[in-house]
Amino acid sequence: MSPDQIRQQVEAIYGVMPSGPLWKQYLTYVGNVFRGDFGDSMLNPGQGVLSIIASALPWTVILVGVSLIISFVIGLVIGTILAAYPDTTFSKVMTGVVSFLSAVPNYLIAIVLIYLLADLNHFFPITGAYSNNTVPGLNPPFIGSVLYHAALPMAAYVIVSFGAWSLAMKGSVTTVLGADYVRAAEARGLGGRRVTQTYIGRNAMLPMITNLAVSVGYMFGGSVFIETYFSYPGLGFRLISAVNSRDYSLMMGCFILITVAVVVSNFVVDLIYPVVDPRILKPASRKARLTTPPPQAELPGAEAMNA
């Protein structure tokens, strides 16, 4: 092949001219991205980055989406109990457990689970998303296999993140319980159910819904550590394998997608929040939002809720 032909091939494979000036490479890349062309994987020329990501996405959505909903629900229940009955034994024990778990990095929980449940006892499979002897599709053995393989990673995810949700809910409910309008409602003799559902429940849920919506955005980043350790073929796993094999085009593709998902979900939250909480639109409430709450060790950001 002549040098010119080689150049043409390189350009065809990577979508950019590696010998060109940097700004030109960058502009070409960004231009292609806007057209939905992320180039080919550097390690497997001929395989588009987009198709690799598309094949990884469903697994991430299954794994993280389901785990997110499970931990959210568990968190709501536990948080409400912690706020309503702070002096019971259950609450004291649970507070200890949750604070302990919030200090344990998620990869350690994943390793412990693998070690105890999959290695020493062989209860669960530790790699892959389904076993090789099933045919992907809507058939019972395949679905069973998917659930069986997802059980441990999901458990790891839930163990890591339910504590953050519980504490967020607890803080939220506690704030609402101390509010004047709740006391006023009780003083007016409104029934217990009316107060708990309309006055306490709805107001306590507001920040939780926002957190959940933001977390849905982070969901697309997959769960880097958990997916890597369980070799679960989601986006997080792809990102790490691309990083470790220096597959730059795949790496950039994964990262762009993750970031775009987070940005879009934040945008959606900003759009729906005034609908959920009309107080935002009134300038009188502006002042109240300027005072920051004190930092709380137990209240991590949305990212922390995503293991």
Added chain:
Amino acid sequence: MEFLKDFWRILREDKPALVGGAVILVYVLVAIFGHFFAHVSDLPSGGQAYLGPSLHHPLGTDFLGNDTLSEIIIGTRPVMIVGVVSAVIVIFVGVVVGLFSGYVGGFLDGLIMRITDIFLTIPGLPLIIVIASIIHTTNPFVLAIILSVTAWAGLARAVRAQALSLRTSDFIDAAKVQNLPLSNLIGRQLLPNVGPYVAISFLLAVTGAIYAQVGLFVLGVAPVSGTNWGIMINLAMNQGALYTSRSMLYLFAPMAAIVLLQVALVYFSRALDKLFNPRLRVQ
């Protein structure tokens, strides 16, 4: 003095925080003086691999026959250095940006906050992983800078909000009337008021940085050379710790070291919270 007395009284009442503080102190001492007591060699010593716990090796040995306890001790320093340096960077950038932005106001404030929003929105962990893989470094200071890339943004927003509410307060007006310079206004008037918030954020930034950096080593994104807890876990996983139950101590010792330190930091930060928020003490 009054402040220290208060602090001691709260610590005495709050047992978990007291224990947490003691544990942090032990870790700091180990990080500073540990190298005098422990030695780790890179050479395998035959027949010593994966020994159980004994008087000679309290935590057993690793796959090369090194003493696990010595590795934990040696590994404390790099982890602590990166954690503390990263937290210092986060606090410095966050406080400076937040105070400046909140104090200046107007167009500049809006501009700075939009930039901060961008950093707030970028998913931190994937970004750190990508940067760390491109800049392959073992230098603890460079690593600390990488870890702080997005972490300052949240603090900057919070500090700005406080600065905004303080700006309209009487003592600032009084200082303005006296024509005090801007440096005095920010340093002497505003800073003491955001101090408590900053102190707690510092401890939390340390936990965050330790968590992320160990994760980098565990994943093998950061170069695996030398000895620290993350590298220990990485090696344990890659050297087949999962296939022999004799390696259990080697795998779990560094994990225990991390978790103990993180729990201690969290509990200690709660005591600070009580110290600075008198309202919490009543409960």
